[in-house]
Amino acid sequence: MLDIVKRRYLYFAISLTVIIPGLIALIIWGLPLAIDFSGGSLLFVRFQPGSRPTTQEVLDVYAGFGQSDALAQTSEEDGMIIRSKEIDQATKTQIVTEMEARFGSPISVERFDTVGPSVGVEVAQRAAGAVGLAALGIMIYITYAFRAVPHASRYGVAAIIAMLHDVAVVIGVEAILGHFLGWEVDALFLTALLTVIGFSVHDTIVVFDRIRETKNINRRMPFDTVVNQSINQTLARSINTQLTVMITLLALAIFGGVTIRHFVVTLLVGVFSGTYSSIFNAAPILVVWERKEWRTWFRRGARAAA
Amino acid sequence: MKTNYRTVALILVVLALSIYINLPNNSRFQTHLGLDLVGGVQALLEADIPEGQEIPSGTMSNVIQIIENRVNGLGVSEAVVQQAGSTRVLVEMPGQTNPEQALTTIGETGELEFVDFSGLSYDQAANLVDQTIVTDHNPVTTVFTDTTPTVFHTVMTGISLKNVGVRTDNNRYSVAFELDSAGAKTFSEFTSSHVGSILAIVLDKQVISVPRIDDAITTGQGVISGDFTVEEANKLSVQLRYGSLPIPLKVVTSQTVGPTLGQDSLNKSLNAGIIGLSVVILFMIGYYRLPGLVADLALLCYALITFALFRLIPVTLTLPGIAGFVLSLGVAVDANILIFERLKEELRGGKSLHSAIDLGWKRAWSSIRDSNFSTLITCGILYWFGSTFGASIVKGFSVTLALGVLVSMFTAIVVTRTFLHLILDRINFTAHHRWFGV
Numbered sequence: 001m002l003d004i005v006k007r008r009y010l011y012f013a014i015s016l017t018v019i020i021p022g023l024i025a026l027i028i029w030g031l032p033l034a035i036d037f038s039g040g041s042l043l044f045v046r047f048q049p050g051s052r053p054t055t056q057e058v059l060d061v062y063a064g065f066g067q068s069d070a071l072a073q074t075s076e077e078d079g080m081i082i083r084s085k086e087i088d089q090a091t092k093t094q095i096v097t098e099m100e101a102r103f104g105s106p107i108s109v110e111r112f113d114t115v116g117p118s119v120g121v122e123v124a125q126r127a128a129g130a131v132g133l134a135a136l137g138i139m140i141y142i143t144y145a146f147r148a149v150p151h152a153s154r155y156g157v158a159a160i161i162a163m164l165h166d167v168a169v170v171i172g173v174e175a176i177l178g179h180f181l182g183w184e185v186d187a188l189f190l191t192a193l194l195t196v197i198g199f200s201v202h203d204t205i206v207v208f209d210r211i212r213e214t215k216n217i218n219r220r221m222p223f224d225t226v227v228n229q230s231i232n233q234t235l236a237r238s239i240n241t242q243l244t245v246m247i248t249l250l251a252l253a254i255f256g257g258v259t260i261r262h263f264v265v266t267l268l269v270g271v272f273s274g275t276y277s278s279i280f281n282a283a284p285i286l287v288v289w290e291r292k293e294w295r296t297w298f299r300r301g302a303r304a305a306a
Numbered sequence: 307m308k309t310n311y312r313t314v315a316l317i318l319v320v321l322a323l324s325i326y327i328n329l330p331n332n333s334r335f336q337t338h339l340g341l342d343l344v345g346g347v348q349a350l351l352e353a354d355i356p357e358g359q360e361i362p363s364g365t366m367s368n369v370i371q372i373i374e375n376r377v378n379g380l381g382v383s384e385a386v387v388q389q390a391g392s393t394r395v396l397v398e399m400p401g402q403t404n405p406e407q408a409l410t411t412i413g414e415t416g417e418l419e420f421v422d423f424s425g426l427s428y429d430q431a432a433n434l435v436d437q438t439i440v441t442d443h444n445p446v447t448t449v450f451t452d453t454t455p456t457v458f459h460t461v462m463t464g465i466s467l468k469n470v471g472v473r474t475d476n477n478r479y480s481v482a483f484e485l486d487s488a489g490a491k492t493f494s495e496f497t498s499s500h501v502g503s504i505l506a507i508v509l510d511k512q513v514i515s516v517p518r519i520d521d522a523i524t525t526g527q528g529v530i531s532g533d534f535t536v537e538e539a540n541k542l543s544v545q546l547r548y549g550s551l552p553i554p555l556k557v558v559t560s561q562t563v564g565p566t567l568g569q570d571s572l573n574k575s576l577n578a579g580i581i582g583l584s585v586v587i588l589f590m591i592g593y594y595r596l597p598g599l600v601a602d603l604a605l606l607c608y609a610l611i612t613f614a615l616f617r618l619i620p621v622t623l624t625l626p627g628i629a630g631f632v633l634s635l636g637v638a639v640d641a642n643i644l645i646f647e648r649l650k651e652e653l654r655g656g657k658s659l660h661s662a663i664d665l666g667w668k669r670a671w672s673s674i675r676d677s678n679f680s681t682l683i684t685c686g687i688l689y690w691f692g693s694t695f696g697a698s699i700v701k702g703f704s705v706t707l708a709l710g711v712l713v714s715m716f717t718a719i720v721v722t723r724t725f726l727h728l729i730l731d732r733i734n735f736t737a738h739h740r741w742f743g744v
Contacts (some may be wrong), residue, residue, distance in 0.1 A: 005373070043492065044567075089405055089406040089409055089557075089560065090406065093406055108564060108566070109562065109564055109565060110563070110564040110566070111561075111562060111563050111564065112405070112560070112561070112562040113559070113560070113561045113562070114557075114559060114560050114561075115558070115559040116352075116374075116558035116559060118558070119350070119558050119559055127691065130687050130688070130690070130691045134684050134687045137683045137687065138680050138683055138684075141679060141680060141683060142676075144681075150606070151490050162560060166625060181504070187700055188626060188700075190700075191626060191688060191700050191703050193703075194684055194687065194688050194691075195630075195684065195688075195703075197684055198680055198683070198684030198685070200679070200680040200683065201677070201680040201681075202637075202677040202680055202681055205673065205676045205677040206644065206673045206677055209672055209673040209676060209677075210673070213672075214670070214707060223446055224621075233647075233651070234647075236647055237640075237643050237644055237647045240593065240643050240647075241369070241636065241639065241640040241643050242399075242645075243589065244413040244586045244589060244590075244635075244636050244640070244643075244686050245636030245639075245640075245641045247582055247583075247585045247586055248579075248582035248583070248586060248632045248633070248635055249587065249632075249633070249636075250582075250584075251578045251579070251581040251582030251585065251632075252575065252578045252579075252632060254575060254578070255577050255578040255581055256574050256575045256577075256578040257570060257571050257574035259567070259571050259574065260571075260575070260625050260626065260629060261623060263626065263629065264629065266389065267629075267633070287375065292646070
């Protein structure tokens with residue numbers, strides 16, 4: 001049997017080595033917001049094979065329509081994605097016609113999205129509300145589901161801490177990847193994040209459920225032994241479930257095309273983090289709480305950092 | 307064992323129904339694909355009114371009615387027109403290839419015309435109700451028939467209407483209208499020379515009513531009478547009054563997806579789904595042996611039932627929706643894994659196979675229930691979030707994931723357990739313990 005509970009501070013430290021760089025990246029670089037939240041227009045065009053102009057040439061066309069601060073990036077072999085301030089359908093058609101004339105080859109419009117700035121702000125506010133509401137709903141549900149166990153609310157709080165851990169990991173990784181790969185936070189990222197929240201709690205509950213059961217059967221067993229035994233008993237299930245979910249997600253990431261890759265990778269990171277946090281964070285937190293260990297944290301320098 | 311066979315029968319009936327619904331050439335049930343998969347236009351329109359001004363109640367439903375008529379007029383099948391929030395309307399037109407024209411048609415103020423049907427008998431005119439006709443006022447250039455259609459003369463447009471109202475007279479309902487001075491003059495001249503002919507009322511080139519001119523109307527005040535019910539009279543008066551949109555609309559967000567991008571995404575994600583499913587099936591057999599095989603059968607049932615539900619309800623499948631479905635495969639497998647891990651434990655503890663199945667299932671159930679419930683809570687919140695913004699992508703994802711979770715609970719509770727009993731009760735566990743990976 002693995003003694004996971006005994007090494008709990010090591011596992012907390014591992015979590016922090018992922019979360020802290022992510023949060024630093026978040027502070028330095030911020031999260032690049034997609035037009036879903038910031039408002040603006042996105043145009044995805046495909047040129048004839050081999051006839052793609054440079055991004056600068058395309059930006060010059062945009063500048064001719066008063067869009068001097070547009071951003072362009074190449075996509076796949078012959079595609080290009082241009083983000084700009086909000087433009088309407090008519091302007092878009094003019095820009096495409098102008099590009100076709102200037103670069104001398106037909107262009108196909110694969111995607112054109114446009115979002116008014118006021119809607120963007122509203123979406124961002126509602127999104128924050130949705131995350132808060134989900135956390136609250138889940139916390140209430142867990143406290144209710146574990147009402148027969150002493151200190152039921154601890155389980156709810158520990159599950160929420162593990163969930164916040166996963167949110168921090170996902171957002172931190174997004175900040176790093178966003179900086180290097182040019183990924184932006186869009187409505188799909190938000191969907192992925194909310195799904196991760198649901199899954200994180202899903203995993204945590206399976207472990208907690210086992211703790212509840214073991215505790216009821218062995219009333220004299222010390223709490224850290226109960227927790228450790230429960231983690232070990234659910235370990236095979238946790239890993240196997242995670243494997244199957246990750247297999248399907250990996251298949252989507254590799255073969256599913258570029259449109260949803262960002263979404264799927266976000267889910268992958270979140271699902272991995274969700275399983276890790278339910279085994280190595282959520283359950284050990286219960287032990288820390290039971291033994292009120294924070295009273296000794298600041299007496300031992302080594303553990304204070306963890 | 308009697309109940310056991312009843313459950314088997316239930317499962318078989320559900321499966322047979324699912325297979326029937328999933329048949330590729332089924333004309334009654336078809337997979338609805340979202341516009342990110344087939345290409346098309348999605349737009350969120352917002353009432354363009356000054357801040358703080360109230361929209362009269364019922365106005366939005368009139369707006370939606372009018373937009374629906376126009377979208378149908380464009381010949382888009384499976385279009386969606388929905389209210390999103392109190393001041394917004396979501397329009398989705400899958401397969402629409404000319405977004406600019408489509409959005410202009412939807413947002414423009416509709417046109418009411420009074421059209422001269424004097425060449426027609428009353429029966430001929432009545433046959434044209436609800437039909438689209440061609441008039442000499444702003445004629446539509448694209449006509450999709452081979453024969454040259456009759457061009458009717460427009461006497462007057464709705465601009466001349468000043469007032470419209472419903473009147474009752476001894477329980478007979480009629481619609482009264484009042485014209486401005488220019489309209490009164492035109493109307494007076496026309497009705498004087500055409501008593502007894504039909505003057506059709508046409509909205510956006512669609513005939514909505516064919517009243518006959520009984521008397522010359524020279525005062526600019528007229529009445530359309532007929533055997534109206536109160537609803538019919540109200541409807542006609544609303545159409546006359548609001549022929550144009552009652553409030554101006556502006557496009558706040560729009561999304562256009564080209565057809566090739568959609569097809570490409572569809573093929574790729576289907577491929578990915580099949581690959582993912584196959585690997586999961588192999589993994590389950592490799593790790594859990596015989597029960598793994600049973601789980602794979604349950605998983606296939608799960609996929610069949612869920613997909614049939616998508617067609618039945620119907621759920622419009624979007625790219626994230628497919629991702630939600632694939633993700634829910636993981637949830638379905640999880641329920642089985644939870645049961646098997648428990649089954650193994652009970653077997654190692656020396657229980658007989660039959661009671662190990664029941665115990666394993668019973669003990670795993672609280673985990674399955676509690677964990678899935680939290681996923682359902684998130685789905686509910688995602689759905690709410692998606693509906694207020696017309697973000698049908700988010701909505702589609704939450705619906706498929708929630709459906710998947712619910713069906714996976716059914717397959718875990720009913721299908722896996724029944725299959726396990728059906729197959730394993732006949733096996734001598736001690737002789738074949740390797741089959742269980744114990």
